[in-house]
Amino acid sequence: MSIRILQLHKRASYEYKYIQDKYALSSDNKTFALADGTTQSFNSELWAKIITTEFVKSPNFEPLNLISQFKGCVQAYKDEMISFSTNPAKASLERAKQSKGGTATFIGLQINKENSVDVISCGDTNLFLLNSENKIKTFPFSDINSLDANNHFINTEVLLQNHIDKTFFKHTSIKCNQNDTIILATDALSRLILKKPDNITELLNIQSFEHFHDFCIKKWEGKELEEDDISAIIIPIDDSESIKLFCPPNNFQFPKEKEEEFIPASLTKGKLKQNSTMEMNEIRSQFNGVAKDMYHVKSKLNLHGILLMVTISLLIVNMLMMYLLRPKTNNSISEKPIIENVIKSEKPIQEKSIFRIIKDKLFGSSTQNEKKVEEKEKKQ
């Protein structure tokens, strides 16, 4: 099996060159180091690179000696040329931040003969040892709460002030067997493994950058893994010397988020109303126009209502009249004789319209009138 180094920068950093986790290793003397430069300190990735390289060059497992060794590296960190921003407000921030120095966590190990491993650590970068029976040993933290409670970091200014003592470091020696595997992981990944140890199997099966990328994205999207730089060094306890690096290729970068300005709609609308008298007048006149139209519609609706009522009333009267003044028929006569009567009558029976019936009732029937006229003529 090969030694594998897995790295992916956080999405907010966009490009791999901004990753603040740094590693160094020497396959010759089987020494490995991993440091996590902290987000909020100044040029922390440079400080992380300096201390990992220094450790691998000259491994030291005695805390006081290592403190002194790292203290000697501070000048290299300070010698880095910094050009401040031309914006005075930002330059003020940069100066303030620079004065606080660079900060990183650190874990270093060396595999000795007879498979004993020396480890020294400061901060929340963790070691996991997986044996052939799939049992996991951890160092220095075995649960999330103790990892989260860590408050030790290696800061350049604090080093110079001699405020870092041996209590900042944890040191141990672990006995390993052939076919065991060691994993060094920075804090976000360590937290994930401590929370769900099954994740370690998935991690060990990763054989390409694409696979590692998919693993991180899946865990980020599932909110299981903190959005942070993710780094792991997988070290098999065998004689393998080959190293595989699974890190983003040169053309890889996460998309930059759109810089859209958030404008609170509810408050902005309110402000416009208050500020613009012209707009207020326009809105008022439009409102008056709408009110006028509404009035017209309303009055037309009233007229329509009245007309509708009159029509309905007329219909009802009509129907009543039809009912009251319907022609009287003899129910005892069957249909057939009526037909005969129709045929036999000398004059065709005129169907009386409703108006005719009303007229007859009011003024008498036309035949009666004709008779009256004849009688008058006879008398004369």
Place this chain on the structure above:
Amino acid sequence: MHDIRNLTISSTNPCLLVYLIDQSYSMSEQFGNASHNKAFEVAEAINDIIYEVGLRCIGSGGELKNRFEIAIIGYGKEKNSAQSGWEGQLAEKWVVSIKNIFEYPLGQENDKPIWIKPYAEQNTPMTKAFENAKRLCNDWINWGNHRDCHPPIIINITDGEATDAGSSFSPLINETQQIKQLRTNYGSVNILNIHISSKAGDKSLFPNETPSIDRFGKLLFDISTPLDENMIRIASQKGYRINNGAKGYVFNGNASDLINFLNIGTPQ
């Protein structure tokens, strides 16, 4: 709801800070034993906090990451009015990203940028300020991916004497209760109150019990939300003695401590 311990405030998942600043006439009174007045203390505190936030957002290459968006609502500068408290080129804005805040400061004092000047003018329409904060938070939560972000944090800095809340303060209490209903996938909106007083007294930072100051102090304590689990964890990690259930209430202190309680990536 997601585990807030897995959330880092970043430019992809920013956090909204809403400052409500009392600019009423009573702020012209002396602050405790200090030689300056309360308005001066508030302006200085806001400028310091913005600077502290900037320190947590600037990268090694000098680029400011938009990890925070900040709103300042001033109340009492004009009668019965709560308006955006930004000045100068930011005057028309309600919410400004940290990147733009450092592009447009009002000026520099003692080699540090400033954005806010002290004002002590009219009455204290605190209810109106909370009403604006509620509308602003609601709009912010429903915008873009903000439901997957840290819930907004409202920080009210006042001497406590609201003039638009009646004698029972019920309109003010009602507004704050409505604010507490607003939430992202990581929890509900936080309300913190910084009570500055003319009375000289011991600084009280995030207490668990009602302070025995005055009825305004009690009101501010009551409307404050408890600090969330993550804030308490980070605070304890940094050596603060804060217990579970501690309320977001500060007496005669400032809120720069609060910035230390937020997970903005590894500190130091």
